[in-house]
Amino acid sequence: MSCxxxxxxxxxxxxxxxxxxxxxxxxxxxxxxxICARIYLSQTTLLSSLKxxxxxxxxxxxxxxxxxxxxxKEAKSEVPQRAFGxxxxxxxxxxxxxxxxxxxxxxxxxxxxxxxxDELLAQEITSDHVRSLQMPGHLTDVLSSDQxxxxxxxxxxxxxxxxxxxxxxxxxxxYGGRLEYLNNxxxxxxIYQRRLHYINLYIxxxxxxxxxxxVTTQRQGxxxxxxxxxxxxxxxxxxxxxxxxxxxxxxxxxxx
Numbered sequence: 462m463s464c465x466x467x468x469x470x471x472x473x474x475x476x477x478x479x480x481x482x483x484x485x486x487x488x489x490x491x492x493x494x495x496i497c498a499r500i501y502l503s504q505t506t507l508l509s510s511l512k513x514x515x516x517x518x519x520x521x522x523x524x525x526x527x528x529x530x531x532x533x534k535e536a537k538s539e540v541p542q543r544a545f546g547x548x549x550x551x552x553x554x555x556x557x558x559x560x561x562x563x564x565x566x567x568x569x570x571x572x573x574x575x576x577x578x579d580e581l582l583a584q585e586i587t588s589d590h591v592r593s594l595q596m597p598g599h600l601t602d603v604l605s606s607d608q609x610x611x612x613x614x615x616x617x618x619x620x621x622x623x624x625x626x627x628x629x630x631x632x633x634x635x636y637g638g639r640l641e642y643l644n645n646x647x648x649x650x651x652i653y654q655r656r657l658h659y660i661n662l663y664i665x666x667x668x669x670x671x672x673x674x675x676v677t678t679q680r681q682g683x684x685x686x687x688x689x690x691x692x693x694x695x696x697x698x699x700x701x702x703x704x705x706x707x708x709x710x711x712x713x714x715x716x717x
Contacts, residue, residue, distance in 0.1 A: 587680040601637030623649035
């Protein structure tokens with residue numbers, strides 16, 4: 462399948478409108494083509510972002526009651542049609558005014574309504590984690606439990622050297638690595654396994670030197686932890702419980 466046909470089919474693939482054969486063709490092409498895989502990721506991130514509750518503004522209860530009260534009064538009114546029309550215009554003008562106030566508040570205080578950068582990044586990472594587990598062959602680009610095999614694999618593919626450690630003795634076995642495109646750049650991804658659970662650890666250079674403490678969040682049933690240390694950003698995600706994922710995060714930080 463060509464890139465053009467894949468791009469034309471991505472929306473249908475996302476909406477579940479393709480038959481099995483065409484879906485497999487799209488998945489195979491995205492696995493082989495990094496450009497189409499990035500397009501797919503941007504579309505899934507956009508869809509997830511649009512579903513974020515923080516993008517929706519609920520009307521105040523006072524406004525709802527005011528509109529309902531006005532409608533009831535107009536329904537019971539027996540005044541001439543012209544008077545009814547003027548009253549209805551007054552109600553519509555009031556609604557328009559309230560809408561204008563809402564738009565002004567959205568413009569003046571965007572931080573209180575729009576999702577933060579970390580929230581968007583958490584959703585992007587969650588989408589990527591789910592995709593890595595669902596798309597055949599996408600979990601790893603290099604499959605190995607040997608850190609001396611995985612670490613050199615990244616040489617020449619990134620503008621930084623990600624630290625690669627194996628924690629098999631603590632039951633967090635190195636499974637492999639791959640490249641991903643997140644936060645508008647290519648990042649290193651290390652995959653670990655604990656029993657039947659997979660852990661994705663994303664690493665890329667931080668904008669500022671220094672360290673930040675762990676921040677924990679949840680998305681779609683997955684636990685996420687992120688921190689900054691030694692000039693690197695770290696994000697890890699898994700369906701492991703919080704206690705075990707924190708244990709893994711601590712091991713990573715101790716090994717840095």
